[in-house]
Amino acid sequence: MTRIEGRLGKILKKKPTVVTRAVFWKIPHNTEKEDIHLKLGRYKKPKDFHGEEEPESLHPKSELTLDQEEFRSLIDFLQENYEPFRQGVKAFIPLDRPFDSENAKQIRALFSLPNKRALIKFVLDNEVIPQELAAGLRQARRARAVLEFESMLNQNHREDVWQQWFQSNSWVLGSQFVRILDERHIDTQHISDFLMEAYDGFLDVVEIKRPEGGLTFWSSTLDHGNYVPSTDLTKAITQASRYIYEIEREANSIKFLQRVGGVKTVKPRCILVFGRSNNWNAQQAEAYRIINTSFHNLTVLTYDHVLARARCISGIDA
Template sequence: MSRVKDQKFTVLRDKKTVITRAGFWKIPHNSSPDEVYLKIGRYKKPQGFFDPETVDLNEPKSELTLDGEEFTNLVSFIQENYEAFKHGVKAYLPLDNPYDISVAQQIKQFLTENDKSEMLDFLLENQIVPEELEVGLAHARRTRAIDEYNLLLESDHTENKWQQWFESNSWVLGSDFVRILDERTIDTKNISDFLMESYDGFLDIVEIKRPEGGLQFWQNNLDHGNYVPHSDLIKAITQASKYIHEVEREADSIKFFQRVGGIKTIKPRCTLIYGRSCDWNADQQEAFRILNSSYHNLSIMTFDHVLERANRVLGKNC
């Protein structure tokens, strides 16, 4: 190769009537670094002797010029992909830059393959995901869920938004429940927030009331020195008790049994998630304990109780 001023050429192929050539151009700039352009062309070969590395070829059969940015991106593309592609690899994870965004996209594509069971078997059989990473991912996912929970508590969201959150994070409901059932309808008049399969294989109910919306937990005035439930809470308890009653009535229904996926219904219980308790005093905490003990098939939790339990599961200080 030879150099003429701010140009440099090389011959890629020299045939009888056609010559293929590549060349660099350096474009100076006053306010930014100089740019190097790349021109690749296939030209009609001149008659007689000529120097293909220096002469201007004015009869291109095809010609392409890449500016500085295009040329730099082409160089990066070749450096990163040529060797792998030559050996038949179209997608790979570059270990010298494992946290690039393109790597994330490739990993995501792999983990969203259609045959999930085959992919999971492959990961497990080859021990690709270390146990500590698996635990860490689960912990990080739950931590993000609790962050979202706190954000929801700061806003006045409808029950539908809370239903979506609990459906995606049923682990906060505790080990009493195995899973949320797809079915929510008890009968034509009663639709619960969640019908659950308990750890012992029976059907239970979870009912939630959004923490905002003006619903009160305790009456404003004490009764004989005692905290008593507000009428809002009594209405929610009544509704939950109604659901328990209606589920029991459907216990022998073959259609209901089929709708809930064959989960047995015997003495169902209901967990009612209602209100806030972050600002309760000691007397209110005691009154809550007494209130809960008075129901044998109903358990009341506040949204703050759920948050506290979730933080304890994650090993966080409450």
């Protein structure tokens, strides 16, 4: 039987038929190791003077013994949490352990509040996030998005998956765009991937085609020794040009202006994201340059061009 050296008890609460006790005891060891246990229990009072106390409940048992490690953890928990909790703080971040994984839950809870406008105002007004940290977070988020983009290029995703990625990372399309508009419908028959507000305040359009699915950029045969667009690319260019035309037709429509949030239309331009260029030769790169310069309101980018731009903006290739 374990030898006990020293015992200290206290009645925490006494009722007519039940008593709650806390008892310390020390278990001696041949080493200098300290081993103090704590027993907490709620017991039935004996009916006669010579009777013994029994746990109030056996299932579950209303008695618990904490060993040295558990007892010390309980002390730490009470010291760190009791006073803030008593004052009404249900969740807080201890500054002596700011990077514990548990603290991430509290930070996520704050930034998950539904009223984003009020949250942004609170963060800005109180300088919660220093400019250096905000810039670092933005670069880290962009670098993570680039890695996700590279991974997606090796998978066979549907076009709507790519739309979602571009929706979340519109910065890769260039600094000429301020924001993606909520509206995608040009009219009842033409639905773009993205209607954009450019930095000059006017409306532009972005159209993307998935990089997989057998779509080819170049025709399988040369024309007089020159690389020419494939039928797939020609169809995509025709569709993008049609969108530009239909947007211009809607330029004076009050209903269209309302649907796009008041963003005016003057000589709209389009970015078409189509195909891959990671295995092009020098002649194909030159042909691409020639084709692109022949358009005055349309720019064709491959997914690899977008990737190169994203790596540069995010600082990965800096």
